[in-house]
Amino acid sequence: MKGKKTFEDLFHDELRDILDGERQITKALPKMIKAASNPELKEILEKHLSETEGQIDRLEKIFSICEIPLRAKKCEAIQGLLEEGETLLSECEPSATCDAGIIASAQKVEHYEIATYGTLRTFAEVLDFDESAKLLQETLDEESDMDERLNSLSRTVNAEALDEFHETEA
Numbered sequence: 001m002k003g004k005k006t007f008e009d010l011f012h013d014e015l016r017d018i019l020d021g022e023r024q025i026t027k028a029l030p031k032m033i034k035a036a037s038n039p040e041l042k043e044i045l046e047k048h049l050s051e052t053e054g055q056i057d058r059l060e061k062i063f064s065i066c067e068i069p070l071r072a073k074k075c076e077a078i079q080g081l082l083e084e085g086e087t088l089l090s091e092c093e094p095s096a097t098c099d100a101g102i103i104a105s106a107q108k109v110e111h112y113e114i115a116t117y118g119t120l121r122t123f124a125e126v127l128d129f130d131e132s133a134k135l136l137q138e139t140l141d142e143e144s145d146m147d148e149r150l151n152s153l154s155r156t157v158n159a160e161a162l163d164e165f166h167e168t169e170a
């Protein structure tokens with residue numbers, strides 16, 4: 001067998017990664033809420049901020065079920081995605097165009113989370129960690145709903161951003 005890391009270690013590594021990711025997201029969301037102009041977008045992001053706090057609680061519960069210390073590991077991927085989002089915010093004025101960019105950034109983060117929670121849920125199932133698998137599935141469902149909410153809002157926001165684009169051309 002290659003290496004010393006076990007499958008269970010891998011599960012714990014992913015948990016530590018996403019715990020840090022969620023903590024970073026709770027710090028980034030208020031900035032995105034402030035920058036958003038569309039009231040529905042603000043509302044969706046606000047709802048997700050409170051969902052994210054609940055997701056952190058679920059993760060803390062899983063750490064305790066697994067009897068491992070509550071320790072996060074820097075999630076470079078979410079850090080990078082959030083930094084890209086901040087750059088975008090610094091480059092645009094409040095507008096539908098800016099909102100379209102906020103939605104794009106938020107969806108990139110959601111997709112990373114969906115990938116991670118999908119993996120974690122499956123690992124938990126394979127390891128017979130039934131309670132953890134259930135908690136991870138609950139979070140995965142919330143992340144998928146959030147992605148869907150952003151998808152449907154993007155239809156209106158993109159149409160408005162296109163109008164703004166045409167106005168600059170006129």
Ligand SMILES: [Fe+2]
Nearest residue numbers: 022052055113
């Ligand atoms: Fe999350």
